[in-house]
Amino acid sequence: MVVPKKTTRDLVGEYVDVHTQLELTQDNEEQLELESSLTKIQQQIKKKVDGIDHFMLELSRRDHLIDAEIEAIKTEQTRLRVRKKAVEGMKDFFQKNLLPMIVDELGDENGVYETNTARYKLYETYGPVIVTNEKHIPDEYKIMEYIEKVDKKTARKDLTAGEEIPGFHIEKVKRVRRS
8 A cells, every 4th residue: 555645734734733742741752752753754844845945946947948938039029020110111112112103104194004913003192191390280189198007006005004095905925035
């Protein structure tokens, strides 16, 4: 029959039980046995905590590897965005400068130029609106925009100072600092 390994919680519970028995025991021999048992339990707990520490270190390594991968992907994303802008710039140059010039020079009197694959027609339309002096623009053409955002930082400061704020809630949590 295989004896299941004790969990850390089981070991701590056993440690508390044996420690309580040790305080209540008057017999010297039994005290020695209980102290020996406490020492064994402490060693087992220490071994478990070492395992947890190793596991946490491995999780930290994985976390850093993921962060590095995210950075590499961000760099690649930035590079691709720059290439996309270059392609869009080239496309824009063809649409706004090169093709109109070709159709104007080589097209017929109606502003039409045909190739084996496409037919181009030159026409005029309004371009984008350009703001020349913002001070002289009438108010009816100005739009006021603002963004409403919750200030959690200030709320945290006030809540931890004991203030009650409707719509907020904060709880104390247990954390462990590793050094």
